[in-house]
Amino acid sequence: MQLIECPWCGPREEVEFSYGGQAHVPYPDTPGELTDEEWARYVFFRDNTRGRFAERWHHSAGCRRWFNAIRDTATYRFERVYRLDEPRPVTP
Amino acid sequence: MSPRTPGADLPEHPDFLWRNPEPKRSYDVVIVGGGGHGLATAHYLAKNHGITNVAVVEKGWLAGGNMARNTTIIRSNYLWDESSAIYEQALKLWEGLEEDLGYPILFSQRGVLNLAHTLQDVRDSVRRVEANKLNGVDAEWLEPDEVRKVCPIVNTSADIRYRVLGATYQPRAGIAKHDYVAWGFARRASEAGIDLIQDCEVTGFATDGNRVTGVRTTRGDIAAGTVALCAAGHTSVLTDMLGIRVPVQSHPLQALVSELLEPVHPTVVMSNAVHVYVSQAHKGELVMGAGVDSYNGYGQRGAFHIIERQMAAAVELFPVFARAHLLRTWAGIVDTSPDASPIVGRTPYDNVYLNCGWGTGGFKATPGIGWALAHTIAHDEPHPNVAPFALDRFVSGALVDEHGAAAVAH
Amino acid sequence: MTSPFRTAEGGRIDRATTLEFTFDGQTHTGHPGDTLASALLAAGRHQIATSIALGRPRGVAAAWAEDPGGLVQVEEPFPEPMLLATTVELSDGLVAHGLPGQGRLAEVADSARYDGVHHHVDVLVVGAGPAGLAAALTAARSGARVALVDEQSEAGGSLLGGADRLDDAPAMRWVAAAVAELAAHPEVLHLQRTTAFGSYDDGFVLALERRTDHLGTAAPKQVSRQRVWRLRARSVVVATGAHERPVVFADNDRPGTMLAGAARTFLHRYGVLPGRQAVVFTTNDSAYDAALDLHGAGVRVEAVVDARPAGSPQRREACERAGIPVLPGAVVVGTRGVERVTHALVAPFADGEVGAASPIACDLLLVSGGWNPAVHLFSQARGRLVYDETLGAFLPGEELDGLSVTGAAAGVLDLAGCLVDGQRVARAALSALAVEPAGEDRLPTAPEEVVPAAPLVLWRVPDTSGAEGTTSFVDLQRDATVADIARAVGAGLRSIEHIKRYTTIGTAHDQGKTSGVLTSGITAELLGVPVQDTGTTTFRPPYTPVAFAALAGRDRGRLFDPERVTALHDWHVVAGAVFEDVGQWKRPRYYPRPGEDMAAAVLRECAAARTGVGILDGSTLGKIDVQGPDAAVLLDRLYTNMISSLKVGSVRYGVMCGVDGMVIDDGTVLRLAEDRFLLLTTTGGAAKILDWMEEWAQTEWPDLRVHCTSVTEQWVTFPVVGPRSRDVIGAVFPQVDVSNEAFPFMTWRDTILDGVPVRLARISFSGELAFEVYVNPWYGVAVWERLLEAGRPHGITPYGTETMHVLRAEKGYPIIGQDTDGTVTPHDLGMAWAVSKKKPDFIGKRSFARPANQDPLRKQLVGLLPVDGQTVLPEGSQIVDFLADGRLPPPPVPMLGHVTSSYRSAELARPFALALVKGGRSRIGDTLHVPVDGALVPVEVTGSVLVDPEGARRDG
Numbered sequence A: 001m002q003l004i005e006c007p008w009c010g011p012r013e014e015v016e017f018s019y020g021g022q023a024h025v026p027y028p029d030t031p032g033e034l035t036d037e038e039w040a041r042y043v044f045f046r047d048n049t050r051g052r053f054a055e056r057w058h059h060s061a062g063c064r065r066w067f068n069a070i071r072d073t074a075t076y077r078f079e080r081v082y083r084l085d086e087p088r089p090v091t092p
Numbered sequence B: 001m002s003p004r005t006p007g008a009d010l011p012e013h014p015d016f017l018w019r020n021p022e023p024k025r026s027y028d029v030v031i032v033g034g035g036g037h038g039l040a041t042a043h044y045l046a047k048n049h050g051i052t053n054v055a056v057v058e059k060g061w062l063a064g065g066n067m068a069r070n071t072t073i074i075r076s077n078y079l080w081d082e083s084s085a086i087y088e089q090a091l092k093l094w095e096g097l098e099e100d101l102g103y104p105i106l107f108s109q110r111g112v113l114n115l116a117h118t119l120q121d122v123r124d125s126v127r128r129v130e131a132n133k134l135n136g137v138d139a140e141w142l143e144p145d146e147v148r149k150v151c152p153i154v155n156t157s158a159d160i161r162y163r164v165l166g167a168t169y170q171p172r173a174g175i176a177k178h179d180y181v182a183w184g185f186a187r188r189a190s191e192a193g194i195d196l197i198q199d200c201e202v203t204g205f206a207t208d209g210n211r212v213t214g215v216r217t218t219r220g221d222i223a224a225g226t227v228a229l230c231a232a233g234h235t236s237v238l239t240d241m242l243g244i245r246v247p248v249q250s251h252p253l254q255a256l257v258s259e260l261l262e263p264v265h266p267t268v269v270m271s272n273a274v275h276v277y278v279s280q281a282h283k284g285e286l287v288m289g290a291g292v293d294s295y296n297g298y299g300q301r302g303a304f305h306i307i308e309r310q311m312a313a314a315v316e317l318f319p320v321f322a323r324a325h326l327l328r329t330w331a332g333i334v335d336t337s338p339d340a341s342p343i344v345g346r347t348p349y350d351n352v353y354l355n356c357g358w359g360t361g362g363f364k365a366t367p368g369i370g371w372a373l374a375h376t377i378a379h380d381e382p383h384p385n386v387a388p389f390a391l392d393r394f395v396s397g398a399l400v401d402e403h404g405a406a407a408v409a410h
Numbered sequence C: 001m002t003s004p005f006r007t008a009e010g011g012r013i014d015r016a017t018t019l020e021f022t023f024d025g026q027t028h029t030g031h032p033g034d035t036l037a038s039a040l041l042a043a044g045r046h047q048i049a050t051s052i053a054l055g056r057p058r059g060v061a062a063a064w065a066e067d068p069g070g071l072v073q074v075e076e077p078f079p080e081p082m083l084l085a086t087t088v089e090l091s092d093g094l095v096a097h098g099l100p101g102q103g104r105l106a107e108v109a110d111s112a113r114y115d116g117v118h119h120h121v122d123v124l125v126v127g128a129g130p131a132g133l134a135a136a137l138t139a140a141r142s143g144a145r146v147a148l149v150d151e152q153s154e155a156g157g158s159l160l161g162g163a164d165r166l167d168d169a170p171a172m173r174w175v176a177a178a179v180a181e182l183a184a185h186p187e188v189l190h191l192q193r194t195t196a197f198g199s200y201d202d203g204f205v206l207a208l209e210r211r212t213d214h215l216g217t218a219a220p221k222q223v224s225r226q227r228v229w230r231l232r233a234r235s236v237v238v239a240t241g242a243h244e245r246p247v248v249f250a251d252n253d254r255p256g257t258m259l260a261g262a263a264r265t266f267l268h269r270y271g272v273l274p275g276r277q278a279v280v281f282t283t284n285d286s287a288y289d290a291a292l293d294l295h296g297a298g299v300r301v302e303a304v305v306d307a308r309p310a311g312s313p314q315r316r317e318a319c320e321r322a323g324i325p326v327l328p329g330a331v332v333v334g335t336r337g338v339e340r341v342t343h344a345l346v347a348p349f350a351d352g353e354v355g356a357a358s359p360i361a362c363d364l365l366l367v368s369g370g371w372n373p374a375v376h377l378f379s380q381a382r383g384r385l386v387y388d389e390t391l392g393a394f395l396p397g398e399e400l401d402g403l404s405v406t407g408a409a410a411g412v413l414d415l416a417g418c419l420v421d422g423q424r425v426a427r428a429a430l431s432a433l434a435v436e437p438a439g440e441d442r443l444p445t446a447p448e449e450v451v452p453a454a455p456l457v458l459w460r461v462p463d464t465s466g467a468e469g470t471t472s473f474v475d476l477q478r479d480a481t482v483a484d485i486a487r488a489v490g491a492g493l494r495s496i497e498h499i500k501r502y503t504t505i506g507t508a509h510d511q512g513k514t515s516g517v518l519t520s521g522i523t524a525e526l527l528g529v530p531v532q533d534t535g536t537t538t539f540r541p542p543y544t545p546v547a548f549a550a551l552a553g554r555d556r557g558r559l560f561d562p563e564r565v566t567a568l569h570d571w572h573v574v575a576g577a578v579f580e581d582v583g584q585w586k587r588p589r590y591y592p593r594p595g596e597d598m599a600a601a602v603l604r605e606c607a608a609a610r611t612g613v614g615i616l617d618g619s620t621l622g623k624i625d626v627q628g629p630d631a632a633v634l635l636d637r638l639y640t641n642m643i644s645s646l647k648v649g650s651v652r653y654g655v656m657c658g659v660d661g662m663v664i665d666d667g668t669v670l671r672l673a674e675d676r677f678l679l680l681t682t683t684g685g686a687a688k689i690l691d692w693m694e695e696w697a698q699t700e701w702p703d704l705r706v707h708c709t710s711v712t713e714q715w716v717t718f719p720v721v722g723p724r725s726r727d728v729i730g731a732v733f734p735q736v737d738v739s740n741e742a743f744p745f746m747t748w749r750d751t752i753l754d755g756v757p758v759r760l761a762r763i764s765f766s767g768e769l770a771f772e773v774y775v776n777p778w779y780g781v782a783v784w785e786r787l788l789e790a791g792r793p794h795g796i797t798p799y800g801t802e803t804m805h806v807l808r809a810e811k812g813y814p815i816i817g818q819d820t821d822g823t824v825t826p827h828d829l830g831m832a833w834a835v836s837k838k839k840p841d842f843i844g845k846r847s848f849a850r851p852a853n854q855d856p857l858r859k860q861l862v863g864l865l866p867v868d869g870q871t872v873l874p875e876g877s878q879i880v881d882f883l884a885d886g887r888l889p890p891p892p893v894p895m896l897g898h899v900t901s902s903y904r905s906a907e908l909a910r911p912f913a914l915a916l917v918k919g920g921r922s923r924i925g926d927t928l929h930v931p932v933d934g935a936l937v938p939v940e941v942t943g944s945v946l947v948d949p950e951g952a953r954r955d956g
Helices: A036-044 B036-049 B081-101 B119-134 B144-150 B178-191 B232-242 B304-317 B362-379 C036-042 C130-141 C157-161 C171-184 C213-218 C260-270 C286-296 C313-322 C376-380 C415-432 C482-490 C496-503 C515-527 C548-552 C569-574 C598-611 C631-638 C686-700 C725-732 C777-794 C801-810 C845-849
Strands: A003-006 A010-013 A018-022 A052-058 A066-072 A078-082 B026-032 B054-057 B112-116 B140-142 B166-170 B195-197 B202-208 B211-217 B220-229 B249-260 B268-271 B276-280 B285-292 B325-336 B343-346 B352-356 C019-023 C026-030 C047-050 C057-059 C071-076 C080-084 C095-098 C114-126 C146-149 C188-191 C194-200 C204-210 C226-238 C242-244 C257-259 C277-282 C300-306 C326-328 C330-337 C341-350 C358-361 C364-368 C371-373 C385-388 C393-396 C403-405 C473-475 C578-582 C585-590 C614-616 C622-627 C651-657 C663-673 C676-681 C707-710 C716-721 C748-753 C756-761 C770-775 C797-799 C859-866 C897-905 C910-918 C927-932 C935-942
Touching (some): A003 A078, A018 C686, A052 C686, A066 C686, B026 B036, B026 B211, B036 B054, B036 B362, B054 B220, B081 B119, B112 B119, B112 B144, B119 B140, B119 C897, B119 C927, B144 B166, B178 B195, B220 B232, B232 B249, B232 B325, B232 B352, B249 B304, B285 B325, B304 C548, B325 C548, B343 B362, B352 B362, C047 C071, C114 C130, C114 C204, C114 C415, C114 C548, C130 C146, C130 C157, C130 C171, C130 C226, C130 C415, C146 C226, C157 C171, C157 C260, C171 C188, C194 C226, C226 C548, C242 C260, C257 C260, C260 C277, C260 C286, C277 C286, C277 C330, C286 C300, C286 C313, C286 C364, C300 C330, C300 C358, C341 C364, C371 C393, C393 C515, C473 C515, C482 C496, C482 C515, C496 C515, C569 C777, C578 C801, C585 C598, C585 C801, C598 C614, C598 C797, C598 C897, C614 C777, C614 C801, C622 C631, C622 C686, C631 C676, C631 C686, C663 C686, C676 C686, C716 C725, C725 C770, C725 C777, C770 C777, C797 C801, C801 C897, C859 C897
Parallel strands (some): B026 B220, B054 B195, B112 B268, C114 C146, C114 C226, C146 C188, C226 C403, C277 C300, C277 C364, C300 C326, C614 C797
Antiparallel strands (some): A018 A052, B112 B166, B140 B166, B202 B211, B211 B220, B249 B285, B249 B325, B268 B276, B276 B285, B343 B352, C019 C026, C071 C080, C194 C204, C204 C226, C242 C371, C385 C393, C578 C585, C622 C707, C663 C676, C716 C770, C748 C756, C859 C910, C859 C935, C897 C910, C927 C935
16 A cells, blocks of 8 residues: 655545556557567556566556555555656666 | 354364475475465475375465465356366366365355456457357356346446446356465375475576476476476566566566455455455455556566555445455466466476466466376376477467456456 | 452452343353453463363463463354454353364354445554654654554553653553543544454555444444454554563473462452462563562462562562562473462473472462564565564564664563663655654653663473473463474474474464574574574464454455446336346346246247347446447457448448457447447456456557547447337337438437437347447436337337357357357357458467468357257256267267357247357268267257348348
């Protein structure tokens, strides 16, 4: 039961948020040119990192904006939240 | 002395369960993951194929992951042919497992009800029942009054937010005592000469071209002829070491028990719309669970609002549960796949087999997957029951989508 | 009825008031302030129940939630299973009995209310003992927002059960002053009878407040019985004290065997003598307090049996003064008695060896093996525990962010130390929050205490009884013994988790509060490994059991999930509608007339829409307002068909797919302006489609200037359907030219009705001439009634979702989620026409090219006509190939697909169905079979459009 820092609203209860999986997986520029294999990678395959993970969150019961976070999937602790237009933070 | 209380009669465990050997330098087969699937695979390797130069390496204590944490529901009433084939074979094995293992696993075929609360639930339920019948899986559609006969405490009245419109019923479904099952497999495997090696975490793999030659562990390097990955929620940690991409995501899944109660609940009840599943275990405790926590997590714990919602659902469906008490909550790590079906079979490495993606359905498959994976290893050829669940289906698009039929796939 | 063991005076009970209660059928009395356990002890009753597996008598062994012995079932005022006699506050009329193993649930629903509250604070202090009170005072004095929760009926913690003094006065006076001071701070929330039972991330603590239980039958009905507090604290101070630990010996379960500290509590707090003749067995100095206090209260203390070779030099003198014999270097090896201990068997003990035992008569055997800090909340928050060799206990082994442990919970076992530590921890917490502590923050002065003699860590006394550990109970609630642990170890088990599962230790009601650490210690001894290596099993929430209903709170019945109703709901109710749940919405399914069943009502409603005019409340359809210069770009990327070419004033049907190419929703799109669209979604899909659109717009294409807003509840929608719909619309909106030329199919117009803006659209989900009327819900009923009024001459008939489904199915229009299941493409639905070939890309397009999508045996939507013209195929039925002998082969029988929709058609005068069938379109004209109730029903495969395939009606 986390207290999640929405970049726009500040800290809010976990129940206000929904999860969006791995961050920084852009929609391919030209899907038509991808092989079936490459397309499957985009559609179905996501990292499943144990530890520090860049992922997407949606403040769905709040400001309804998406943002990214670096969170440790082992401890669940949020290390950073950042806006979609910010680059992935360099973490030690 | 007064007579023993009903529910006190848990069968005794054997005086001896397993050896605690030091790992050898080399095995024909190394199974990574000493949970239900790994131990069952070991047992059937020995029993069906005579392969005993096998190690099961476990990073913690045997069967301490999802095997120790699930709600023990066993059923085979899945929608698609591919799923019902493997789960039904598993159910048939469950029916003879106590004898096979010589272990009192408390397999109780008390039936499972999957409640329908909306007209679409009813359509989906009838669809599944009809498919089950044609696949030789026992299944019935029950009207609300029949539901009440099977489980009188289900709230079939109008005084409920989502009324019970009926249920599917699989009479042969049931529950078993999870630890006993795992220990039964472990004891047989250990007796057969298979080494069960605990506190032995895999830290890497030694490879030679497209073959894995051994596993590196916290208890030393172990050479392996064949490697089978049976690590459930931790699969990705291993496949990352091998550079194999597998489309699973690990999520916390919580469950809970009440105190011991006099028998009130004779079957297993599951509901998708009022999201909970409940049985009353042998000793008398209510065992229940709900959906996964939404985020990826390896923490074996979840958020409490999930439990609260589960309690609300339980009291809604079973008003008599109001003053039962939550005694203990816990969580496992389930590896969910895009189509809610497992991923089993070959990997880009010639001698590495994958078994993952069982999500919330792994326990009930235990003997079935152990049987099929042992066959796959022994023959170096996927058993027909696992062939449809190969990794390449995500490329072809030939998924086995059990979402619709099994949103609560427990 | 008497209370022979009640002291003449003292205790924190209200002796002026007498409460009557019934236990095991016998009537007893007690006083407010008693627990069920203290009142029974006052009556001289120790035995509460018999044990679960062995049927041995068991009694009260501790004074609060750690008691492993006193399980009861409450029957009145309302049945509640498995509570501890030590935590049930006495109330008048209470009826309870001892519980051997399984509790019993009431057969009727609980009528009590339950609720929950969220509360945010700077500092949460859990536990109102000396350390907790000191911490709470320090935090409160700084002006911080503070919550103090404590599980007992009143503050004081260990001070309630002792005779301590502070500032040269009874310590409880300081407690009273502290409570009064806290009450005077407006930012302090102080809750007693409130158990913090779960500790989660970021200072989130769950607590259960028992608000009316202690009032028994007098509890006011309007007050919630229990309340769940969801506390979010910037800093949590855990001051939860410690549980005394027993020592295991043979027959250590006889009633009358009790933790030493518990006996003190019964004496000081409840004014009860737990016996008249006591033996005290200890490994540490704390039990000497019990011996001396009981002696002072008139109990004959036969001996203090101290396992330490030298006993306690510090306490020897006091015992001598009191005339209490002390036996150093001795242990209790067993007991005698059946329902109550009659003798303690005492033997010399040196170097782990036990000498010959001799009995000492007693009716009370007090035991102390040291103290286990109550580290539950710390451990639940993922704090690491370390084993302390001196205490023989696990202590918090690290600092956690935002959660600190103080007092006995941190291993500080003296009063002065607890006060200082509580203050210190609170100051540190404030400092971490950048809150300045108050200048005046005085602690009371505790009398100087002698440094106690070092305790001895002793888990068990060797069993000399011949029972080989089978009566040396580790977990009394599970009847699990030293022999069971030995057997588990012998079976090859090494992990404490395996030991727990093999023996079931720690799985009962008390979750191992007294047995957990003992098991670790005994297991380590048997394995010959350090206790630290054995560790503990994981501490899991909840700390003490919590009623399901309390956690359900108010989310029950109609409040389990919000009920959404349209502006017309009351009208529908009056009209006698039968409702259907669609998502959270209540929708009229049909409107039966007297004597009609659903089939008759639906046939009538369908006929009206096909031959006259019908009207539907379609307000639940999702509506999304999409605005911005790039609105058309976004929609082109999300719909499979082209939206940007739609003209302002026009309407187009569109389909959306997931990236996997499977249909996720469909609906119509109205172009309101160059930069503005109104999207209609399915009722159930409204929220997820808005989410879907926003996700793409925000995360993938932030460059697009577009915004999406739900306007589902801003418009009611009434389709007016049928050949006479034009007459009705024309009559109600005379200013609108409703001719086909001026207002063609798939266009919309805005108009004004008595000053109220109304939108009209020529959209048809029935295949009939139809107009949809959109208006602000505020005017919904008025407009609906005007439409009915204007339609009366034409027999306008309100219809529900069932008729809507029949009408659309006759036209082959799929319902997403009914005729699809997440595995169906637009092509499978026969909607290749809705898939743009011009657009270079849209969501889902690439997946259409995968191998599995090219399979000619993909399931396709077709119509089915039962050959007998009679059978309504059950929806969900499976379809099998033609079989000449009319019998099914043995399973597995290959299946070709299933019936997705099935109805009786008024228009066709026969039943029909839609189905997903493998290679369905290539089978048109074939006969297949559907198993129904054991028979095979032949069905003819047809196209999916069965009524007006040319579309002449809707376009006219």
